Amino acid sequence: MYSLSVPKENRNESKERIxxxxxxxxxxxxxxxxxxxxxxxxxxxxxxDAFQEVFIKVFHKFKDFKGESSEKTWIIKITIxxxxxILRSSWLKRVMLTDQIASRRGVFDVENRFIKKxxxxxxxxxxxxxPPVFKEVVILYYYHGYDTSEISNILNTKExxxxxRLFRAREVLKTKLGGRFEPGE
Amino acid sequence: MSEMKNFRNIADEAMNxxxxxxxxxxxxxxxxxxxxxxxxxxxxxxxxxxxxxLGILNLPGxxxxxxxxxxxxxxxxxxxxxxxxxxxxxxxxxxxxxxxILNEAGADNEWQYETIDEAAIGFGTGLLVPAxxxxxxxxxxxxxxxxxxxxxxxxxxSYISDDRSFLIIEQKSQETSEFQNYKKVDxxxxxxxxxxxxTNNEGTxxxxxxxxxxxxxxxAGTGVGFVNTEVHWFKDQIYYFVSGAISEKETxxxxxxxxxVKY
Numbered sequence: 001m002y003s004l005s006v007p008k009e010n011r012n013e014s015k016e017r018i019x020x021x022x023x024x025x026x027x028x029x030x031x032x033x034x035x036x037x038x039x040x041x042x043x044x045x046x047x048x049d050a051f052q053e054v055f056i057k058v059f060h061k062f063k064d065f066k067g068e069s070s071e072k073t074w075i076i077k078i079t080i081x082x083x084x085x086i087l088r089s090s091w092l093k094r095v096m097l098t099d100q101i102a103s104r105r106g107v108f109d110v111e112n113r114f115i116k117k118x119x120x121x122x123x124x125x126x127x128x129x130x131p132p133v134f135k136e137v138v139i140l141y142y143y144h145g146y147d148t149s150e151i152s153n154i155l156n157t158k159e160x161x162x163x164x165r166l167f168r169a170r171e172v173l174k175t176k177l178g179g180r181f182e183p184g185e
Numbered sequence: 186m187s188e189m190k191n192f193r194n195i196a197d198e199a200m201n202x203x204x205x206x207x208x209x210x211x212x213x214x215x216x217x218x219x220x221x222x223x224x225x226x227x228x229x230x231x232x233x234x235x236x237x238x239l240g241i242l243n244l245p246g247x248x249x250x251x252x253x254x255x256x257x258x259x260x261x262x263x264x265x266x267x268x269x270x271x272x273x274x275x276x277x278x279x280x281x282x283x284x285x286i287l288n289e290a291g292a293d294n295e296w297q298y299e300t301i302d303e304a305a306i307g308f309g310t311g312l313l314v315p316a317x318x319x320x321x322x323x324x325x326x327x328x329x330x331x332x333x334x335x336x337x338x339x340x341x342x343s344y345i346s347d348d349r350s351f352l353i354i355e356q357k358s359q360e361t362s363e364f365q366n367y368k369k370v371d372x373x374x375x376x377x378x379x380x381x382x383x384t385n386n387e388g389t390x391x392x393x394x395x396x397x398x399x400x401x402x403x404x405a406g407t408g409v410g411f412v413n414t415e416v417h418w419f420k421d422q423i424y425y426f427v428s429g430a431i432s433e434k435e436t437x438x439x440x441x442x443x444x445x446v447k448y
Contacts, residue, residue: 019218026213030205038203039196047203052213068312085350124199127192142192173189182188 022059029072030055032144033079039139040083042128053082067154077154080136088131110167126176134169137162190443221279277356289435296334298327305446307337310425314342317442319435321346344429349428351439370416381433416440 030051037050056139057078065074127138140151152159170183298304304327305312322344331338342353367378414436415428427440 015218015359019214022217023210023214026210030210034205034209035196035200035203036199039434044203048209051209052216055213056217120195121199123189123192124195127196138192142189143196145193161443170189181188 014112018059019063021062022055025058025071025075026055032072033075034144036076036079036139037083039143040080040132040135041086046086050079050082050086053086054079057082071136073146073150073154076140078156080140084132086174123173123177126173130169130172133167134172138169138173141166279286294333295328295330298329298334298340301446303327303329303334304329304337304340304342306357307331307334308340310445311357311421312340312446313425313443314354315439315442315447316444317438318344319346319349319439322349322351325350349430351431351436351437352426353443354424354426354428356424356426357422358419358424359422364417368386370437372416372418372437375418375420377414377416377440379414379433379436381412381414 033054034047034051037047037054038044041050054075058075059139061078065071071076127135127142130138137151140154141148142145142152146154148159148162151157151162155162174183204289211316298307301312301314307329323346325343325345326341328341328343329337329339339354339356342355343350344353363376364380367380370377370379412429412432413429414433415426416436417424418440419425419427425440425443427436429436431439
């Protein structure tokens with residue numbers, strides 16, 4: 001919320017500048033945000049909802065970003081939190097949308113068929129099927145290339161916990177994928 | 186043999202149809218610069234809670250000890266279970282997230298207050314706000330419904346943190362009722378009704394078994410779910426409802442800390 005002491009014209013100028021910055025970040029990291037959201041939410045429309053929420057948060061929190069992490073890390077952290085919030089809220093949403101979702105179910109089926117088309121897709125699918133606490137560390141480690149220290153900062157979790165979850169995630173994937181799984185540490 | 190070190194390529198190949206369209210960018214920027222920012226989670230929760238509150242207060246038989254109005258027959262003791270859900274996989278509908286439950290009643294006007302003081306003037310002295318908030322939470326929006334902004338019948342306070350949210354709904358009500366199968370709790374001398382449930386990771390199905398009352402997200406593994414807690418109580422002809430991804434302790438601490446707004 002803007003301070004009342006800031007003249008209106010300055011507020012507008014500031015708002016425009018932040019909008020430009022948000023647009024720049026969207027160009028630079030938008031695909032990462034959308035695809036990370038997709039991996040969490042497993043539906044491209046929900047991922048697009050998440051994308052919007054992420055950049056709206058970026059817009060509103062831009063002034064608070066102190067550069068303590070890279071812009072990308074800041075945005076990915078917001079993305080993960082938004083996705084968690086959406087997952088957490090989805091049972092509520094179902095109450096509202098039960099009657100309206102039936103016609104959309106076909107879209108997911110098509111995507112499901114698509115992602116199962118070969119071995120790589122099976123790995124992708126298994127990662128997406130992991131419980132969120134495992135999936136988030138796998139995505140951050142293997143997709144975004146963060147190390148466990150960076151992941152612990154992003155998730156506000158102890159590094160030991162991150163390592164443990166990564167280990168357990170690999171065990172789950174190894175069990176499901178058998179010989180097709182190579183951890184590639 | 187595929188290796189996880191190639192996961193970036195594997196994932197990008199799988200998601201080659203997941204791209205940011207110009208329309209999505211444009212829509213997002215438009216939403217950014219709108220004066221009033223209403224986050225997705227709040228809207229979803231608002232929508233659902235609207236259903237809940239309308240269901241709880243208007244559907245006959247939902248609560249026990251509720252006397253049917255003249256000409257109205259009770260339909261029994263059906264329980265209002267906020268955590269009931271099916272096992273169906275569900276998807277969202279773009280744009281549908283901006284459902285606002287405050288219109289669900291049909292006849293209500295709806296609006297947002299900028300400050301608690303404005304809401305207190307519109308709703309009256311019964312408006313309570315929590316003196317305690319769990320760490321990281323802040324007030325996000327104040328939605329209301331009723332005749333007009335000077336005569337609010339219902340106020341919804343939405344609080345969010347980085348990864349959690351909860352709501353407080355306050356509605357003028359002539360009725361006081363008891364909730365079946367809810368735990369009775371004391372809220373500053375008044376009996377409240379609390380229930381905690383949890384849903385699966387997708388948020389689509391209820392998980393059986395009592396969650397840890399002090400955690401909001403349980404350890405990973407089979408049966409992992411999100412904890413949601415709700416508490417209801419009535420005071421001075423106002424119905425109060427707190428619900429969200431918060432523990433039982435946090436919910437009670439919030440409810441017990443709620444105080445009148447001085448304006």
